[in-house]
Amino acid sequence: MIVLVHPSYEPGQWNVGVFLPAGTKLISILLFGVWGAIGNFFGTIWRISSFMQGVSLELVVAFSFFGNLAQFLGVSYCAKYFKIDHQLGNLRFFH
Numbered sequence: 001m002i003v004l005v006h007p008s009y010e011p012g013q014w015n016v017g018v019f020l021p022a023g024t025k026l027i028s029i030l031l032f033g034v035w036g037a038i039g040n041f042f043g044t045i046w047r048i049s050s051f052m053q054g055v056s057l058e059l060v061v062a063f064s065f066f067g068n069l070a071q072f073l074g075v076s077y078c079a080k081y082f083k084i085d086h087q088l089g090n091l092r093f094f095h
Contacts, residue, residue, distance in 0.1 A: 025068075029075040033086060037072040044068060 028036035044064040048055070084090050 025071060026075055029072055030079060031086060037068050041068045
């Protein structure tokens with residue numbers, strides 16, 4: 001797990017964000033489908049808005065939407081191509 005500190009961090013403040021590995025987003029989409037993508041969408045909005053207070057909300061939402069849409073489409077395509085269901089029944093190390 002990687003911990004990054006906001007550039008305006010001052011001693012005594014708790015401006016610290018914890019970033020989970022990118023694979024956790026993909027696994028949540030693989031397990032929960034659309035609901036996992038929606039959770040990632042709101043999590044990305046929260047994470048970005050907590051670090052970049054000067055950025056407009058429209059830009060944050062657009063970044064989160066298109067980033068998570070690309071991940072959702074990629075995972076959905078690969079799951080369909082490799083015939084992996086939501087219970088990970090056909091998941092193997094090598095396909």
